[in-house]
Amino acid sequence: MMITRRRLPFWLFAVLLLSPAAGAQDNELDMRLPMDINAENTTYDGRNSMIIFSGLRLTQGRIRIEADEGRATRMELEDATWTFSGNVSIDIGAGRIECDTAELMFDEFQLKQAIVTGSPAIYDLQRPGTEESTHAEAGRLLYDVAAGVIEFSDSATITEGGNQISSNVLVYNVAEQRISAEGSGEDDGRVRITYTPTNGAPEPETAPEDDSQ
Numbered sequence: 571m572m573i574t575r576r577r578l579p580f581w582l583f584a585v586l587l588l589s590p591a592a593g594a595q596d597n598e599l600d601m602r603l604p605m606d607i608n609a610e611n612t613t614y615d616g617r618n619s620m621i622i623f624s625g626l627r628l629t630q631g632r633i634r635i636e637a638d639e640g641r642a643t644r645m646e647l648e649d650a651t652w653t654f655s656g657n658v659s660i661d662i663g664a665g666r667i668e669c670d671t672a673e674l675m676f677d678e679f680q681l682k683q684a685i686v687t688g689s690p691a692i693y694d695l696q697r698p699g700t701e702e703s704t705h706a707e708a709g710r711l712l713y714d715v716a717a718g719v720i721e722f723s724d725s726a727t728i729t730e731g732g733n734q735i736s737s738n739v740l741v742y743n744v745a746e747q748r749i750s751a752e753g754s755g756e757d758d759g760r761v762r763i764t765y766t767p768t769n770g771a772p773e774p775e776t777a778p779e780d781d782s783q
Contacts, residue, residue, distance in 0.1 A: 602679055603631045605645070619643060626654070634661040637672075647676040664696035686711040690725065704730045708740075718744040732766025 610625030626640040638656025653673045654660075660667040669691035675683040693706040709724025722728070722740040737751040737760075751761040 602647075605630045609640075621645065632661075632663055635659070635672075647679050649677055651675045666694045668692045680715070681713075682715050684711070684713040684715075702731055704728070720744065732764070734762075734764040736762045 606629040607623065608627040608629075609623040611623075613622040613624075614620075615622060621642045621644070623640040623642075624638070626635070626637050628635045628640065635654060635658070637654035637658040639654070641653045641655075642650055643652075644650045651673065653671070655671045658667070658669045658672050660669075660672060667686060669686045669688035671685075671687045673683075673685045674681060687710045688708075690707040690709050691711060693704075693708075693711070695704045696702075706722065706726070706728040708722040708726035710722070712721045712723070713719075714721075720742040722742075723738065725736075725738065726740045727734060727736040728740065735749075735751060739752040741750045741752070742748070743750075751763075
């Protein structure tokens, strides 16, 4: 099943949260900004060339990440892989992810791929200029930045206002602004959509004019 709109509001939260170029000021998601790391303890695993942080709180610009454990192949984000696990929360501006694990791969200070898992992982975005928010849940999110594809899988559900779409797999193509929903073919794996019209409510009745006067 494929759904296309000129503007698809609920795709924005994933791009805002995970793409260094989307939905934010340059200084909010600049991977070259100073990084502040607060951890209970730090260990260097020379055999695997890995830096391990326990009780991690990481801040860079407006990005804030907390996790029971963080592992990095190197500190610089020019070419590195960071893996966070255990009570992971990622805050960027109005967006927030809560998950079990998050793996972020960087190249030349740009995010190349992100894999987020949870039971489920929860994604929330406060939409700019409104009090409305977008909420999503999925067991797994894969964002391939080069391909421009965001894939939600494992019981994915996206809710915005009174609208909701649920499927085993939801795939969003960033360039084409197109979302595809794939069911498993079984009754409990079918694509489900709840749509609430914004202008479908009947207009209130008005009292007839009194011509007796």
